[in-house]
Amino acid sequence: MVGMTERGEDIHRLFHDVQRGPSARPAVEFLRAVEASPSVLAYRTRLEAHLAPAAGETVLDVGCGAGHHAAALAAARVAADAPGPVVGIDRPRMLEEAEARHGGVVRWLPGTAEALPLEDDSVDAVYAERVLMYVDEAADAVAEIARVRRPGGRVALFELDYASMTLGGDPKTADAVLAVVCGTVGCDRMGRALGPLLTDAGVLVVDQTPYAMPIPPPVFASAVRAPVEQAVAEGRLDADRVAAWFAELAVPGAYPGSVTGVLACGR
Numbered sequence: 023m024v025g026m027t028e029r030g031e032d033i034h035r036l037f038h039d040v041q042r043g044p045s046a047r048p049a050v051e052f053l054r055a056v057e058a059s060p061s062v063l064a065y066r067t068r069l070e071a072h073l074a075p076a077a078g079e080t081v082l083d084v085g086c087g088a089g090h091h092a093a094a095l096a097a098a099r100v101a102a103d104a105p106g107p108v109v110g111i112d113r114p115r116m117l118e119e120a121e122a123r124h125g126g127v128v129r130w131l132p133g134t135a136e137a138l139p140l141e142d143d144s145v146d147a148v149y150a151e152r153v154l155m156y157v158d159e160a161a162d163a164v165a166e167i168a169r170v171r172r173p174g175g176r177v178a179l180f181e182l183d184y185a186s187m188t189l190g191g192d193p194k195t196a197d198a199v200l201a202v203v204c205g206t207v208g209c210d211r212m213g214r215a216l217g218p219l220l221t222d223a224g225v226l227v228v229d230q231t232p233y234a235m236p237i238p239p240p241v242f243a244s245a246v247r248a249p250v251e252q253a254v255a256e257g258r259l260d261a262d263r264v265a266a267w268f269a270e271l272a273v274p275g276a277y278p279g280s281v282t283g284v285l286a287c288g289r
């Protein structure tokens with residue numbers, strides 16, 4: 023377990039384009055750690071209730087990562103006597119990891135959110151979790167999701183809204199840190215953008231639920247400490263000020279941080 027004082031891999035850089043990094047392994051480890059967090063389980067319960075695929079319906083996971091959720095969903099459908107195809111789309115290197123872990127329970131399909139390799143109207147229920155914040159043109163990706171979804175099919179999107187992050191410690195340093203952290207994702211307001219993006223793509227928004235999520239130590243190490251230390255190395259943040267801020271956060275009882283994620287569901 024990574025502690026609050028340790029530095030992880032700059033995870034956002036990896037998620038932007040996992041093909042370019044030396045290995046997908048840190049990304050997979052990160053996803054495994056996040057997978058077990060109660061806040062992820064909380065929004066997923068609502069997301070799955072919205073998708074509710076009937077037997078034989080096709081479900082698509084856009085940006086499926088290491089495939090944990092897609093594989094769990096496929097297994098849950100079998101257990102609920104409502105089996106049907108589950109398709110996971112991501113970059114090839116991520117899908118190698120997904121296939122190695124979960125085998126053929128899901129159809130792993132290489133591709134990108136902006137150009138989904140699927141026919142029009144071919145999917146009954148589609149979801150994407152923590153993906154659009156890495157996509158340069160999120161509107162193109164949402165238009166693609168709307169294109170492959172059959173008319174009236176369900177859509178569920180969950181994205182973090184990095185600009186909503188609250189960090190403890192000295193407020194001025196926390197603000198400077200937040201600016202750096204927000205610069206690491208493609209869009210730091212993706213959570214609040216989901217509803218309008220779906221509406222623009224012709225999807226009727228039926229639910230938008232915000233979730234306040236704690237930032238656990240492994241996420242802090244990869245999503246906050248790593249880019250902040252990079253900014254210090256590049257002279258964008260003052261080293262002493264940042265060191266004092268990290269020390270403040272390491273004191274027992276310090277606020278560890280939180281961020282809002284938004285689940286937007288449509289039909």
Ligand SMILES: C[S@@+](CC[C@H](N)C(=O)[O-])C[C@H]1O[C@@H](n2cnc3c(N)ncnc32)[C@H](O)[C@@H]1O
Pocket residue numbers: 037038039040053084085086087088089090091111112113116133134135136150151152153156157
């Ligand atoms: C934070 S991970 C989330 C993975 C998975 N959705 C989950 O909840 O575990 C972000 C994923 O988005 C993928 N990704 C980033 N840009 C993408 C794009 N343009 N098209 C498809 N996937 C993309 C990354 O490769 C990575 O697997």
